[in-house]
Amino acid sequence: MTNRGRYQGDGIGLVDDKGRVAIPSALRAILSANAPKANGKDGGTIIIGAHQKNRCLVAYDPGYVDLLAERLDRLEAANLADDGDIDYNRKRAGASGEAVPFDGSGRFIMPAFPRFYAGIKGHAFFYGVLDYIEIWDPATLIATDGLPPVVKEMARFYMAERGVAL
Numbered sequence: 001m002t003n004r005g006r007y008q009g010d011g012i013g014l015v016d017d018k019g020r021v022a023i024p025s026a027l028r029a030i031l032s033a034n035a036p037k038a039n040g041k042d043g044g045t046i047i048i049g050a051h052q053k054n055r056c057l058v059a060y061d062p063g064y065v066d067l068l069a070e071r072l073d074r075l076e077a078a079n080l081a082d083d084g085d086i087d088y089n090r091k092r093a094g095a096s097g098e099a100v101p102f103d104g105s106g107r108f109i110m111p112a113f114p115r116f117y118a119g120i121k122g123h124a125f126f127y128g129v130l131d132y133i134e135i136w137d138p139a140t141l142i143a144t145d146g147l148p149p150v151v152k153e154m155a156r157f158y159m160a161e162r163g164v165a166l
Helices: 025-034 064-078 089-094 112-118 138-143 149-161
Strands: 010-014 020-022 044-050 057-060 098-102 107-109 123-128 133-136
Touching: 010 020, 010 025, 010 149, 025 044, 025 123, 044 112, 057 064, 057 112, 098 107, 123 138, 123 149, 133 138, 138 149
Parallel strands: none
Antiparallel strands: 010 123, 020 107, 044 057, 044 098, 057 133, 123 133
16 A cells, blocks of 8 residues: 555535535545546545444545455455354445545535435544545544544534534
8 A cells, every 4th residue: 555645634524415525625635646537637536335333434545445355355364264154244344335426626425325324414524544534423423432532522623613512
């Protein structure tokens, strides 16, 4: 992954009734660099899916799919059942994702099921975790045990800027 930009940055986006939201600019710049459009225009493709563990979403560029598949293949090979059978649920959980286009301003339509799964309604909190981006409903993020306090405070901060206390 040495040629790939790492996703660092955070921000909040307003989600409209149709699921339209904009990727924060710092994350959008990395996403565009990792997967530039062939015609050289702004925008590209983002893949959105359910997180394997938490009630949030993961988002990444199409180039990350092969890296994710390799990682899941290694996990699968290292964790065979006693009878030598494969735990197919590892790939089922990791394969969640739908490719959607985003425009030069980072706007895209969040697919309905992932949005439902993560409970995202009016706001989406974006957080870069190096290999991918997590997208959270801010209230769900704050209520989730085991997350770093600084990430929860980021969500509180952005929501307070919008006049919403969490």
